[in-house]
Amino acid sequence: MNRDKCPNCGEIARIELIGPTIDREVECAICGTFRVTEDLLFRLEDPKELANKRWILSGRLRNIAADKPVLLTTENIDKFLDQSGIPQTVNDKIDMLLSYIEKRSKFAGDKVRINSIMDYPVVYSRNSSEFEYIINILYDNKLIDGYRSKERSTDYLLTYKGYNRLSDITHRKIESDKVFVAMWFDPKMDEAWKTGFKQAIEDERIGLRAIRVDKEQFTEKICDKIEAEIPKCRFLIADVTRFRSGVFYEAGIAKGLGLEVIWTCSKEWEKKISKHFDTRQYPHILWDSPEDLKEQLITKIEALRLTSVNY
Numbered sequence: 001m002n003r004d005k006c007p008n009c010g011e012i013a014r015i016e017l018i019g020p021t022i023d024r025e026v027e028c029a030i031c032g033t034f035r036v037t038e039d040l041l042f043r044l045e046d047p048k049e050l051a052n053k054r055w056i057l058s059g060r061l062r063n064i065a066a067d068k069p070v071l072l073t074t075e076n077i078d079k080f081l082d083q084s085g086i087p088q089t090v091n092d093k094i095d096m097l098l099s100y101i102e103k104r105s106k107f108a109g110d111k112v113r114i115n116s117i118m119d120y121p122v123v124y125s126r127n128s129s130e131f132e133y134i135i136n137i138l139y140d141n142k143l144i145d146g147y148r149s150k151e152r153s154t155d156y157l158l159t160y161k162g163y164n165r166l167s168d169i170t171h172r173k174i175e176s177d178k179v180f181v182a183m184w185f186d187p188k189m190d191e192a193w194k195t196g197f198k199q200a201i202e203d204e205r206i207g208l209r210a211i212r213v214d215k216e217q218f219t220e221k222i223c224d225k226i227e228a229e230i231p232k233c234r235f236l237i238a239d240v241t242r243f244r245s246g247v248f249y250e251a252g253i254a255k256g257l258g259l260e261v262i263w264t265c266s267k268e269w270e271k272k273i274s275k276h277f278d279t280r281q282y283p284h285i286l287w288d289s290p291e292d293l294k295e296q297l298i299t300k301i302e303a304l305r306l307t308s309v310n311y
């Protein structure tokens, strides 16, 4: 057993025991600094564990473990591997890299050193080649300027064009306490709304506000209201119980804006939807009662807060 290798990416790392526990602290140039329990450490030594997901973990760790190293355990590891909030498209990764450079610049025009061999997880690239591809797009489009430094490092600064693109993104994002709930409007769903969605979102552990546009009919006026309301929300919950077209419409708007969408569905309806419907690629929270919905939603939102770049 080699203790000098990062248990996640396998590269050379510094590993120290954190007394009086048997947890270890890992300092890896690729994954950053994090802590890991002995149980999980043993699990990770098997290369089959988390196969094809280790890049997600590296990305998470580089993106969240800034001040205080997180402790990874066998219980919480799945939270860190949840795909929500991971930049999906090349454009998402471009924006993420721009904002990475900006956050690390002490002043406008400051240079930030990036090493593609070590820093590729900061935008959830799978390897340094993908990362270099993203960097080259930024460079070729004059969003950044670069100055070769030593050992495959380059010092980058944001150009005026880069700052402009960044300010477009920040204007799109609003620090909002509203959560849009897209759902079937029917008296049968009243309890799910009151006890499930609303109580979860407004629970003291979450502290946000639940919003819904209270009409089933999609008149032009309602559409305007929805289109105005969704961009003001932090994320959206789409409950697909009853398979209402309005729910997909609203979720589509949110997705287009880069907002997170949490999918939910009553267990009763799950079988019916799983056949003919294109959101199967997203995991759904399946609930059997409003109370169950509430608890599952709180857990999900807490995970989102911890892991999503878009939260």
Ligand SMILES: [Zn+2]
Binding pocket: 006, 007, 008, 009, 010, 011, 013, 028, 029, 030, 031, 032
């Ligand atoms: Zn590592």
